[in-house]
Amino acid sequence: MRIMAFPEGESLESWLNKATHPTNRQEDWEYIIGFCDQINKELEGPQIAVRLLVHKIHSQEWEALQALTVLEACMKNCGRRFHNEISRYRFLNELIKVVSPKYMGDSVSDKVKNKIIEMLYSWTVVFPNEAKIADAYQTLKRQGLVKSDPELTVDKSLIPSPPTRPKNPVFDNEDMGKLLAELLRSKNPEDLQEANRLIKNMVKEDEARVQKIAKRNNTLEEVNNNVKLLSEMLSHYDRDRSSDADRELIKVRSYLTTINVYRMCTPRKFKEMALKFLSIRWLS
Missing domain, CATH: 1.20.58 (Methane Monooxygenase Hydroxylase; Chain G, domain 1)
Incomplete structure (x- = not known):
C-alpha cells in the first residue's frame, strides 16, 4: 500500500476529484476516506459534498461508479447530517434522472443504474422512516424500472449513529x-x-x-x-x-x-x- 502525505487545507472538491479520477485503476480508498473526513470537519460539508457527488454521478461510467462508492462510504462515515441531505427530494430526483429513460437512462450503463437501484433499496430498509427515500424507490417501481427488489445483504453499518459533531471551533463551546x-x-x-x-x-x-x-x-x-x-x-x-x-x-x-x-x-x-x-x- 502506498503511503501518502495529504496537504492540509485540501478542499472537498479536490478530495473527490482524486477519489473519482477517470485514470484510477481501482477505488482509491485513501482519498475516499479523506473526502469523508473533510465532510465531518466542515460546517456545510454535507451540503457541499452532495452537490459535488451529483455532478460526478452524472459523469461517464467509471467516474460515476467511483462516485457511488464514495456515496456509500459517506453514508457509513458521515452520520446524520449527511443522511439528512441524502433524504431530500432534490438529491433523490438526481438519482432517478440517471435511471429513468425520460432523462439520462438511455445513455447510462446498466452497471450504474443497477448500482443506484441497489443503493436506494438498501436505504429503504435501513431508514424505514425516511418517506422520501421510499417514495423515490417506489417511483422507479411504478415506472417499471424495478421489476423486483434486489437480492442483497443490507449493510448494518448504515444504521444511523449519533450525529457527527463537526470539528469546528464553533461547536467547542x-x-x-x-x-x-x-x-x-x-x-x-x-x-x-x-x-x-x-x-x-x-x-x-x-x-x-x-x-x-x-x-x-x-x-x-x-x-x-x-x-x-x-x-x-x-x-x-x-x-x-x-x-x-x-x-x-x-x-x-x-x-x-x-x-x-x-x-x-x-x-x-x-x-x-x-x-x-x-x-x-x-x-x-
Missing part, C-alpha cells in the same frame, strides 16, 4: 453552540446575520490560537537549538583561556534563552520547570 443553533433556526434576517458574525469571529479566534501554537513551537525549537549550543560552548569553556567576549556571549545567550521560555510558560509550575531546565551557571 456548549453555550455558544446552543445560541448559534437558536439563531440559525430563526427566520429573522437579523438573527441569521448575527449567527454569521459569531461563526466568523470564532473561526478567527481559532486561527489566532493555531498561529499562537505555531509561534510557540518555533520558539521552542529556537530554545532547544540555543541550549545545545550553550552546552557545547560550556563543555569547551576554559576560564583561563576564554576571552571576556566569549564569557559575555555565553551570558547573553543564556539570558535570552531563559527569557524566551519564561514568556511562553504562563502557569507557575511550567515557569519553574523551564527555569530549572535552562539553569546555567553564570560566569563572572
Whole structure:
C-alpha cells in the first residue's frame, strides 16, 4: 500500500476529484476516506459534498461508479447530517434522472443504474422512516424500472449513529453552540446575520490560537537549538583561556534563552520547570 502525505487545507472538491479520477485503476480508498473526513470537519460539508457527488454521478461510467462508492462510504462515515441531505427530494430526483429513460437512462450503463437501484433499496430498509427515500424507490417501481427488489445483504453499518459533531471551533463551546443553533433556526434576517458574525469571529479566534501554537513551537525549537549550543560552548569553556567576549556571549545567550521560555510558560509550575531546565551557571 502506498503511503501518502495529504496537504492540509485540501478542499472537498479536490478530495473527490482524486477519489473519482477517470485514470484510477481501482477505488482509491485513501482519498475516499479523506473526502469523508473533510465532510465531518466542515460546517456545510454535507451540503457541499452532495452537490459535488451529483455532478460526478452524472459523469461517464467509471467516474460515476467511483462516485457511488464514495456515496456509500459517506453514508457509513458521515452520520446524520449527511443522511439528512441524502433524504431530500432534490438529491433523490438526481438519482432517478440517471435511471429513468425520460432523462439520462438511455445513455447510462446498466452497471450504474443497477448500482443506484441497489443503493436506494438498501436505504429503504435501513431508514424505514425516511418517506422520501421510499417514495423515490417506489417511483422507479411504478415506472417499471424495478421489476423486483434486489437480492442483497443490507449493510448494518448504515444504521444511523449519533450525529457527527463537526470539528469546528464553533461547536467547542456548549453555550455558544446552543445560541448559534437558536439563531440559525430563526427566520429573522437579523438573527441569521448575527449567527454569521459569531461563526466568523470564532473561526478567527481559532486561527489566532493555531498561529499562537505555531509561534510557540518555533520558539521552542529556537530554545532547544540555543541550549545545545550553550552546552557545547560550556563543555569547551576554559576560564583561563576564554576571552571576556566569549564569557559575555555565553551570558547573553543564556539570558535570552531563559527569557524566551519564561514568556511562553504562563502557569507557575511550567515557569519553574523551564527555569530549572535552562539553569546555567553564570560566569563572572
